[in-house]
Amino acid sequence: MGTNTLELPEGIAGSPAQDRIGAGDALQSPVSPSVVDVSNFADPEQLERELRLLFPKCWLPACPIADVAEPGDYTVWEQLDESVVIARTDEGELAAFYNVCQHRGAKLANGTGHCATGSFKCPWHGLSYDLRGVVDHIPLRESFAPEQVEGLRAPAVRVHEWAGFVWLALSDEAPSFDDYLGAAKSEVDSYDFSRLETGYFRSWKIGANWKMVVDAFNEFWHVPFAHKDSLHGGLLWRDAALRVMKPHTSSMLPIRGRYEKALERNDFRKGVVNHTSIFPGTVYNCLPNNMHVTTAWPVAPRESVLVAWGLNLRPEDGGDEKWKERTDGEWDHFCRVIDEDVAILTDLGRLSRSRGYTRNIYNSAEGRITTFHEAVAEMTGAAAPRLVG
Numbered sequence: 001m002g003t004n005t006l007e008l009p010e011g012i013a014g015s016p017a018q019d020r021i022g023a024g025d026a027l028q029s030p031v032s033p034s035v036v037d038v039s040n041f042a043d044p045e046q047l048e049r050e051l052r053l054l055f056p057k058c059w060l061p062a063c064p065i066a067d068v069a070e071p072g073d074y075t076v077w078e079q080l081d082e083s084v085v086i087a088r089t090d091e092g093e094l095a096a097f098y099n100v101c102q103h104r105g106a107k108l109a110n111g112t113g114h115c116a117t118g119s120f121k122c123p124w125h126g127l128s129y130d131l132r133g134v135v136d137h138i139p140l141r142e143s144f145a146p147e148q149v150e151g152l153r154a155p156a157v158r159v160h161e162w163a164g165f166v167w168l169a170l171s172d173e174a175p176s177f178d179d180y181l182g183a184a185k186s187e188v189d190s191y192d193f194s195r196l197e198t199g200y201f202r203s204w205k206i207g208a209n210w211k212m213v214v215d216a217f218n219e220f221w222h223v224p225f226a227h228k229d230s231l232h233g234g235l236l237w238r239d240a241a242l243r244v245m246k247p248h249t250s251s252m253l254p255i256r257g258r259y260e261k262a263l264e265r266n267d268f269r270k271g272v273v274n275h276t277s278i279f280p281g282t283v284y285n286c287l288p289n290n291m292h293v294t295t296a297w298p299v300a301p302r303e304s305v306l307v308a309w310g311l312n313l314r315p316e317d318g319g320d321e322k323w324k325e326r327t328d329g330e331w332d333h334f335c336r337v338i339d340e341d342v343a344i345l346t347d348l349g350r351l352s353r354s355r356g357y358t359r360n361i362y363n364s365a366e367g368r369i370t371t372f373h374e375a376v377a378e379m380t381g382a383a384a385p386r387l388v389g
């Protein structure tokens with residue numbers, strides 16, 4: 001193995017230079033090797049605990065801000081057996097509320113669009129809800145007991161705008177957004193989102209537990225093997241500098257041929273991939289000229305969905321056909337890389353019933369994964385990773 005160590009300039013927002021360890025010794029994280037039992041991935045009761053005890057205490061990405069940019073714009077977020085309406089009010093503020101009529105539980109809205117009337121009407125009995133989820137009209141109102149309809153509204157959901165996306169917290173148990181992000185916030189805030197536009201979206205259905213998907217995106221050891229054809233050695237995976245900001249993690253990964261030139265131009269971020277994981281399942285994959293944001297969602301113990309958006313840095317002159325051709329190609333390449341991961345994960349999900357698969361062993365280069373499972377265990381009561389070595 002080589003003895004290269006990624007040298008990150010001091011004083012740069014989000015720089016993990018103080019945490020780096022020589023990658024030539026395969027010690028890319030201050031976390032020890034660990035063991036996790038496979039039951040953490042396959043147990044239906046564990047998934048129920050995650051849905052009940054973990055996700056409501058987290059901030060979760062719902063959609064790009066561009067989806068609800070103008071007053072009257074709305075979108076419906078549906079994951080985790082929940083449905084939430086997100087809308088831009090006439091005052092320009094964001095509001096979010098559960099997409100459930102308080103009369104008899106009918107769904108109020110679908111998809112993404114513009115609410116020209118400023119209200120959502122229940123398709124079943126005609127109750128009307130404003131852009132904040134407050135009932136503003138009830139047919140046959142006089143037939144209800146006054147206490148049934150006084151101040152009636154769909155329960156509000158906490159909402160926040162950050163880093164190009166709308167984020168939701170499904171309960172009051174989640175801390176404030178800034179407290180939840182902690183030190184991980186600066187890792188992403190150092191990028192200028194004012195010139196990034198959301199141009200691409202894709203989702204993948206994966207026949208594996210959602211935590212297996214998170215594991216796959218929290219280490220780079222697999223790059224020269226799973227992506228030997230698609231990435232062509234362009235990422236210096238041995239030189240990744242990892243940072244733990246529990247429950248979140250990040251890594252800086254130098255790009256072959258670009259990193260040294262970027263340092264010469266005093267433009268550090270033009271030479272690295274900043275890969276920041278926001279617990280529980282979101283990754284901001286920040287490249288020099290574009291960004292990919294992915295989130296893994298559970299569907300069943302052995303089924304998940306991965307959603308991904310592509311954000312591009314549009315040239316100040318607005319771009320041209322060559323710019324569009326290049327960004328299309330970059331997105332297609334990213335999807336090809338994900339397809340390679342999905343193929344492996346699907347086989348992994350099938351094997352999760354095998355008698356030959358009883359546990360995962362994580363080395364020190366996979367320390368971000370250990371940190372992730374420690375956080376899951378702390379929030380759900382699952383068996384914590386057993387540290388070894």
